[in-house]
Amino acid sequence: MWGFIERAAEDVDAALRQDPAARGRIEVALCYPGLHALWIHRISHALWRRGLVLGPRILSQLGRTLTGVEIHPGARIGRGVFIDHGMGVVIGETAEVGDGCVLYKGVVLGGVSHARVRRHPRLGQDVVVGSNACVLGAIDVGEGARIGSGSVVIRDVPANATVVGVPGRLVRHQSRPVDVAHADLPDPVAEALGRLSQRLARLEEAAGQKPAAGEGEADPFEGAVEGMREARPSPPRGRRKRR
Secondary structure, eight states: OHHHHHHHHHHHHHHHHHOTTOOOHHHHHHHOHHHHHHHHHHHHHHHHHTTOOHHHHHHHHHHHHHHSOEEOTTOEEOTTOEESSOTTOEEOTTOEEOTTOEEOTTOEEEOOOOSSSOOSOEEOTTOEEOTTOEEESSOEEOTTOEEOTTOEEOSOBOTTEEEETTTTEEEEEOSSOOOOOGGGOOOHHHHHHHHHHHHHHHHHHHTTOOOOTTOOOOOTTTTHHHHHHHHSOOOOOOOOOOO
C-alpha cells in the first residue's frame, strides 16, 4: 500500500513538472485522466503479475471507459511517467515504458505480430512521444529519444535521437536529450525533394534548357482531363429498333 502511495505521489510530481497548465497537487490528482489511467493500471498490473487474468482485464477496460486510455494489464510502466490529456492512448501487453517518459494524446504502442512473444515497443527513460504517433513492433527506443507528432516508427531509435515522418526517419542525433518543437519539425521528404529540384534546375541550366526569364513552364497536367475526353472515341449511336 505504501509503495502505491509513493508511486502516486511521483506521478503527481511528474505532471506538475511536465505540464505548465498544472496549478497544484489537488487539481492534478482530481482532473488529469492520464494520471487516473496510470493508477488503475498499477492495480491491474499487480493483479496480473499474481497470475490473474479476467479481473485485471475488466479493471483495465473500466479504466479505458473512464479515461479514454487503454493500457493492457501486462504492460510495464516505469516511475514518473506522464500521459498528457491521454485520450486515444493505447499501450499493448508486452510494451515497456521507461521512467520519466511523456506520452501525448493518441499515442499507440502497438504490435505487428500475432505470436505470443514480445511484440510491442520498449521505450527507454525520458522518451517523449508526440501526439498521434505510432510506435509499432518489438523495437527499442533509446533513452532520451524524441518522436514527432504523427510519426510511424517501425525501427529501433538510437538514444537522444529525433524521429519524424511516415515511416519514421532519423532527422537529428544529439549527445544529450533536447526539447522537441512539435510545431516546427523538419520534413525529410520535402527537404529531399527540394534538393532534387535544385539539382534538376542546375542540370537544365547547364544544358541550356532553362526557360527564359518571365516565361513560365507549362504544367504537364494542365488540360490533361480535357485532352483525354477529346481523344476518347464516342460510342456508336445506332437507331433503336421499333417493336
